Amino acid sequence: MIEVANLTRRYGALLAVDDLSFEIGRGEVVGFLGPNGAGKTTTIRILAGYLAATKAGRLVVAGHDVQRDSMGVRRSIGYLPESVPLYPELRVEEMMRFQGRLHRMDRQAMRVRIPEVLERVGVQDRGKQLVGTLSRGLKQRVGLAVALLPDPEVLILDEPTSGLDPIQRGEVRDLIHSLADDRTVLLSSHILAEVESVAPRVIILHEGQKVADGKPAELAASLGGGGHVAVEVMGAASAEDMSSLIGSLPGVESVATGERVGIHQSFEVRGEGDLREDIGALAMTQSWALRELSWQRPTLEQLFTRLVTGRGLDELAMPVASGPGAAPSSKPEAGPAGLSADAPVLASGLELSQGPTGPSALPLGTPGNAGSKIIYSLNPFDRGASRDLSKPVSVDAPPEAPAEGLPEGLSDGASEETES
Amino acid sequence: MIGTFVVARRELSGLFMAPFTWIVLLVVLFINGLLFSSFLYQTQGNVTATLSESMTGPSFWLWMIFLPALLSMRLVAEESRSGTLEYLLTAPVSDAAVVLGKFLAATGFLALLWSSSLIYAVTLDYAGGPPDWPAVIGTWFGTILVSGLFVSIGMLASTSTSTPLLAAFLSMVSCLMWIAIPFLAANIMAYLVPLLTSTAAEQAVLAERMGSVVASMDALRHFSRSFQMGILDTAEIVFFLTWISFFLFLTARSIEARRWRG
Numbered sequence: 001m002i003e004v005a006n007l008t009r010r011y012g013a014l015l016a017v018d019d020l021s022f023e024i025g026r027g028e029v030v031g032f033l034g035p036n037g038a039g040k041t042t043t044i045r046i047l048a049g050y051l052a053a054t055k056a057g058r059l060v061v062a063g064h065d066v067q068r069d070s071m072g073v074r075r076s077i078g079y080l081p082e083s084v085p086l087y088p089e090l091r092v093e094e095m096m097r098f099q100g101r102l103h104r105m106d107r108q109a110m111r112v113r114i115p116e117v118l119e120r121v122g123v124q125d126r127g128k129q130l131v132g133t134l135s136r137g138l139k140q141r142v143g144l145a146v147a148l149l150p151d152p153e154v155l156i157l158d159e160p161t162s163g164l165d166p167i168q169r170g171e172v173r174d175l176i177h178s179l180a181d182d183r184t185v186l187l188s189s190h191i192l193a194e195v196e197s198v199a200p201r202v203i204i205l206h207e208g209q210k211v212a213d214g215k216p217a218e219l220a221a222s223l224g225g226g227g228h229v230a231v232e233v234m235g236a237a238s239a240e241d242m243s244s245l246i247g248s249l250p251g252v253e254s255v256a257t258g259e260r261v262g263i264h265q266s267f268e269v270r271g272e273g274d275l276r277e278d279i280g281a282l283a284m285t286q287s288w289a290l291r292e293l294s295w296q297r298p299t300l301e302q303l304f305t306r307l308v309t310g311r312g313l314d315e316l317a318m319p320v321a322s323g324p325g326a327a328p329s330s331k332p333e334a335g336p337a338g339l340s341a342d343a344p345v346l347a348s349g350l351e352l353s354q355g356p357t358g359p360s361a362l363p364l365g366t367p368g369n370a371g372s373k374i375i376y377s378l379n380p381f382d383r384g385a386s387r388d389l390s391k392p393v394s395v396d397a398p399p400e401a402p403a404e405g406l407p408e409g410l411s412d413g414a415s416e417e418t419e420s
Numbered sequence: 421m422i423g424t425f426v427v428a429r430r431e432l433s434g435l436f437m438a439p440f441t442w443i444v445l446l447v448v449l450f451i452n453g454l455l456f457s458s459f460l461y462q463t464q465g466n467v468t469a470t471l472s473e474s475m476t477g478p479s480f481w482l483w484m485i486f487l488p489a490l491l492s493m494r495l496v497a498e499e500s501r502s503g504t505l506e507y508l509l510t511a512p513v514s515d516a517a518v519v520l521g522k523f524l525a526a527t528g529f530l531a532l533l534w535s536s537s538l539i540y541a542v543t544l545d546y547a548g549g550p551p552d553w554p555a556v557i558g559t560w561f562g563t564i565l566v567s568g569l570f571v572s573i574g575m576l577a578s579t580s581t582s583t584p585l586l587a588a589f590l591s592m593v594s595c596l597m598w599i600a601i602p603f604l605a606a607n608i609m610a611y612l613v614p615l616l617t618s619t620a621a622e623q624a625v626l627a628e629r630m631g632s633v634v635a636s637m638d639a640l641r642h643f644s645r646s647f648q649m650g651i652l653d654t655a656e657i658v659f660f661l662t663w664i665s666f667f668l669f670l671t672a673r674s675i676e677a678r679r680w681r682g
Contacts, residue, residue, distance in 0.1 A: 011681075048510045052679045074512040081510075083503035087430070089437040101426040102511040 001026045001154055001184040002047065006057035009042050009208075016042040018208035021057075029180040031195030031216075032188035034205035040188040041082065043205070044158050047186070048079040062153045062184075075103065078147030082159040084139050088132025092123065092142055095131055096149055103150040113149060121145045121175060137168035144175065155179060157187040161194055173198055192216070227297040229269040229276050232261075235288035239265045245286065249278045264291055423513030427521025428528070431495070435529055444490065448483060449536055455479050456540055467549035475537045475559045476648050481640075485595045487533070488567060491526045492574025493588035496675070500582040509675070519672045523571055523664075530567035534560060554650030562647025565660035566639060570595045572667035579674040598639060605634040637663075 002024040009017040017039040024030050032040045045051040047061055049070040059065065064072035086095055093114060100110040118124045121141040126134065134142060140160065147155060160176060161169045176198050179185065189195045195202050196216040204212040204219070212219050235242055239257050242265060247255045251272040258266035269275055276293055283290045435441045456474045463469040474480070499505040508518055538560055541551045574591035581587050597604070609630055617623045635641065642660070646653040 045506075050506050050510045050679065071512055071514070074510055079510050081503060081506045083506070085503035085505075085507040087434060087504055088502075089434050090430075094433070098426070098430050099511075101429075102423065102513055104422065104512075 003060040008055040010054045029185040031199030031202040038205040039208035077154045078152035079156045080147045084143040086131045093127040117145045155185045232266040232292035233288040423517035424521040428524040431525030488570035489588045489591035493584040495522045496578040497584040497587040526571045527568045531564045534563045558647045558650040575671045
């Protein structure tokens, strides 16, 4: 549906799009991803016929050559620029009629099509309202309605969710989802999560060049190794020992020792899949007080920096982690032999007792068939230390009173407890 | 062609939905009405002189400098600023249709404004002072052509900037210069001709040649020597249409240049 080969566009000395090539098939939904100034809008504007290409090998949209048959392209696409240009002095219906007339629709067709399209985007009750008085979210919908009116084969949307609040963003996203069934959609965004939720395929641009093209999950995995587990614990052992203990877990590829805040030591654990359960179990067996155990996905910016500069994600994700301890330590050879997550170990003089009862589903996901763990806080400075340490508490919250009997420093250890 | 009318129609409906337009209409018609009645008093009921004064006098040329500029400043500059130009230039209409449609809308609005003089003429006719109808109609037709010329100059100014106010200012200065060409040229020629020539015969020839160049741009004279007298001279119509097409052509090229400039 869209074919671009060797597209180049200059603004004076500035090279905005540099020899870009891609193809989008019929019915595909593709997201253009890139930081500001990557050439997304320029490419989109060239495809829509607003800007001319400085040089292009092949530029075909909906079967029409963009450079030779611009009118044919314009007739068969629906284009919504980022600024959502609508005439503020017109009413919504008048704006729609203007679009219909520009597309040579006859009166009868417009009478049927306009209410239909307005209903599709959910603004059927705003037909008589002045465009200038619409809110940003409604304007976006009307803009989409205008683009959809001539029932285009190809829909090109430039940053369709920018400037919207999270709820409106979700609504527009759903709308695009529903539109994607029967047409080719090319949309741009600089937010990875946005594109990911709408487009099964993304093309990442940087400085006018295509740096990646594929499914978001695959791209993230190939670019940033998926993600990592952020761990923040307090334990009796030294940082090196803790690091090597974590590194000895099956599936762990590397452990980066991060910052030490007070008595808490942070680590970044990378490996196969989500290692949170294993690390949580290890922390329990080692009687470490867990403060954070979370799955961190690499952000788009980190992926980009990695793509562009080739720098490691470790230093990107933890820019403050400098010094000798910051170097990522690979899996140590001298890990404590026989240590595995499902074998409770005695450590630090505190006994790890097994709770007799408790729900079978464990939030920490201890491998094996171990029952619910009862542990003590080791951290005398933690807020949790004010509670009675002699009384054992279950990690699993009783369903009737989830917050009550839980030591705060421990309860959220399995999820994203990030208080500092 | 259909695109031209669609654009012109939207432009006109946009104009009449803006309060600005109604304020301009009110002020211009009010002042013109006052001037008309004062001319009627001054000429002691001379219908032809009154109509001629109100349709072609200094007040007309003063309006002619401000109104086309005010109207044309929004045509491209405003749309460029609000982003709707991107919508229009990616719609299935050619650049020429966009330019022509906008031009027709602004000129049509001015034609409507100047048709107030026709109402004065009709009123006078009823009141018992039959006006010189050919002159009135001819002058009205001429004012439309002059309006068109100044709107096309204003549109060219409007494409050169995305600040409407600057566009209006540029357009006013250009229109003023256009009106002042014969006066400016006379001054310049008085200095230049002696410098470039040695003999009196040469001087005469050069002055005549330059004079004919200046005359080919002198809208005031072309307007006064035909339309004002009630003559629809095709040569004069061609004169205005040529200049209008020239400026519209430049406007269309200027819009196309945006596609390359970005």
